[in-house]
Amino acid sequence: MAVQLNRALVIGGGFSGLSAAIMLARAGMAVDLIEKSQNWTMDGAGISLGSATLRALSTLGVLDRFLADGYGGDGTDVRAPSGAPITQFPTPRLVAPDIPGNGAIMRPTLGRILAGAMAAAGVKSRLGVTAHNLDDDGEGVNVTFSNGGRDRYDLVVGADGIHSTTRRQLFPDSPVPRFSGQGAWRAVVPRPADVVRTTVWIGAPAKVGVNPISQHEMYLFVNEAKTFSDRVPDAELLPRLRALIEPFTDPLLKSVRSALGERSLVFYRPMDNLLVPRPWHRGRVVLIGDAVHATTPHLAAGAGIGIEDAIVLAEELATASTLDSGLTAFEDRRWERCRMVVENSARLGELEAAPGTEEAFTQLQAESMRALAQPI
Numbered sequence: 001m002a003v004q005l006n007r008a009l010v011i012g013g014g015f016s017g018l019s020a021a022i023m024l025a026r027a028g029m030a031v032d033l034i035e036k037s038q039n040w041t042m043d044g045a046g047i048s049l050g051s052a053t054l055r056a057l058s059t060l061g062v063l064d065r066f067l068a069d070g071y072g073g074d075g076t077d078v079r080a081p082s083g084a085p086i087t088q089f090p091t092p093r094l095v096a097p098d099i100p101g102n103g104a105i106m107r108p109t110l111g112r113i114l115a116g117a118m119a120a121a122g123v124k125s126r127l128g129v130t131a132h133n134l135d136d137d138g139e140g141v142n143v144t145f146s147n148g149g150r151d152r153y154d155l156v157v158g159a160d161g162i163h164s165t166t167r168r169q170l171f172p173d174s175p176v177p178r179f180s181g182q183g184a185w186r187a188v189v190p191r192p193a194d195v196v197r198t199t200v201w202i203g204a205p206a207k208v209g210v211n212p213i214s215q216h217e218m219y220l221f222v223n224e225a226k227t228f229s230d231r232v233p234d235a236e237l238l239p240r241l242r243a244l245i246e247p248f249t250d251p252l253l254k255s256v257r258s259a260l261g262e263r264s265l266v267f268y269r270p271m272d273n274l275l276v277p278r279p280w281h282r283g284r285v286v287l288i289g290d291a292v293h294a295t296t297p298h299l300a301a302g303a304g305i306g307i308e309d310a311i312v313l314a315e316e317l318a319t320a321s322t323l324d325s326g327l328t329a330f331e332d333r334r335w336e337r338c339r340m341v342v343e344n345s346a347r348l349g350e351l352e353a354a355p356g357t358e359e360a361f362t363q364l365q366a367e368s369m370r371a372l373a374q375p376i
Contacts, residue, residue: 003320005029008155009143010123011131011166013040016289016306017159018114022060023314024157025121032153033118034129034145036160040115044107045186045265046219048198048211048297051094051101052372053304058095059311065113070105071212073197078362081204083250087362092373102198102300104211104219106188110303131156134169136283155323156285157313159306162274164291170282177272179229180296182349184271185222185241187264188213189256201253202361206244207352208253220256221297225353229270237266271296271349275342278335281327288313293338298348299368301341308376309334337376344368 006029010021013035025031049057054072057063066072076089091101118125128147134156135142141156158166162177191212200209207223222244232240238260245257260266274294280287289306296302313330320326344364351361 003317003323003326005154005317005323007153008032008157009034009131009141009151009153010157010159012158012160012291013037013115013125013127014042014159014161014289014306015110015114015303016309017157018111018118019060019307019310020157020159020288020313021118021123022114022121023310025123027314027318031123032151033123033125034131035125035127036130038128040111040127042107042111043267045188045267046104046211046213047107047110047303048104048300049102050300050304050369050372051091052376053301053307054099054103055094056304056307056311058099060114060117060307062113062117063095063099066103066105066110069109069113070103071214072100072103073212074101076102076198076200079199079201079250081201081248081250083252086202086358089366089369091369094373104198104213106213131166134166134285136285138283141284154284158285158287158291159289160291162272162290162294164287166285167276167287167291170285170287171276174276175274177274177294180271180273180346180349181226182271182296182353183224183226183230184269184297185224185244186267187220187241187260188217189220189259189264191216191218192252192255195252199252201248201250202352203355203358204247205353208245208248210256223271223298223349223352226270229272232268237268238262238264241266273342273346275339278331279328280331284323286313286327286330293342295342296345296349298345298352299341299365299372301345301372305338305341312376333376337371340368340371
């Protein structure tokens with residue numbers, strides 16, 4: 001690195017934090033990572049990844065593992081509730097001619113892949129630990145940990161998610177997450193042999209989709225319009241999800257509804273979003289991922305832009321003459337792309353639930369996907 005950075009701390013062991021630890025370690029830094037959870041098991045069912053995210057996974061060196069443990073496909077079919085085709089979005093093969101244009105995988109599986117790559121890069125990780133205090137004296141950051149330990153770093157990366165405590169320490173007056181007006185349902189069901197790509201249904205009060213995650217399974221996702229942010233008791237998850245799919249008459253969704261059972265790993269969470277204005281850094285501490293740009297999943301890009309943050313951060317620090325110029329250059333490259341994803345995803349959520357807006361939805365979706373295909 002042009003700027004002298006020997007030691008870095010990454011706060012948060014999600015996709016963004018793991019990716020940042022990998023990239024900074026490969027750039028020659030001694031990296032520590034702390035994660036408040038006691039293990040690497042990430043909640044959730046499947047996660048859809050667009051072609052830009054597959055490109056980022058290739059840069060991290062884990063795309064082969066993703067394709068082996070998940071599923072790669074091409075294109076996205078859009079249907080009416082009856083099953084009548086509306087359109088198909090092509091997904092360009094950005095990595096190589098023989099690498100699919102999109103894919104999906106179980107969230108815990110992707111987490112294990114990235115955690116393995118982090119360990120192979122030589123990163124030292126500690127679970128069940130948080131950063132209690134960050135004291136930046138200009139020459140370094142003195143960190144006090146929740147377990148009573150102390151250490152000093154040249155750089156601290158806050159990748160601790162939408163409810164980031166690092167963000168609150170750094171920018172106490174920054175925006176807070178905002179409820180999007182939708183709730184996200186997820187479940188894992190058997191995959192029929194003829195489901196080979198992402199398929200979504202729009203034009204009903206709820207948007208529904210399926211995406212293969214392996215040779216034998218796919219995950220179901222449903223975006224439900226809500227007037228308030230809520231939590232759903234475990235006993236109500238399965239019957240409420242089945243009820244949301246019931247109005248759809250497409251035979252494929254009827255079979256999915258029949259397949260939903262007690263072993264379907266049903267999850268629900270309200271969808272929030274967040275876009276923190278620049279700057280995303282103060283002194284030697286920088287925020288990445290959901291800590292500054294949490295998005296709803298309408299473009300299948302939330303995890304991807306967080307992983308891209310890690311790549312761009314390492315690239316800019318590698319050529320910067322000062323830390324501040326490197327962090328500013330990082331923000332310059334990331335702001336417009338991340339803003340587009342957050343704001344366009346929010347707009348897509350509004351259009352999904354509004355009858356008669358199918359054309360506007362498909363147009364904005366296509367424009368957004370073209371923008372995501374551009375180099376980072």
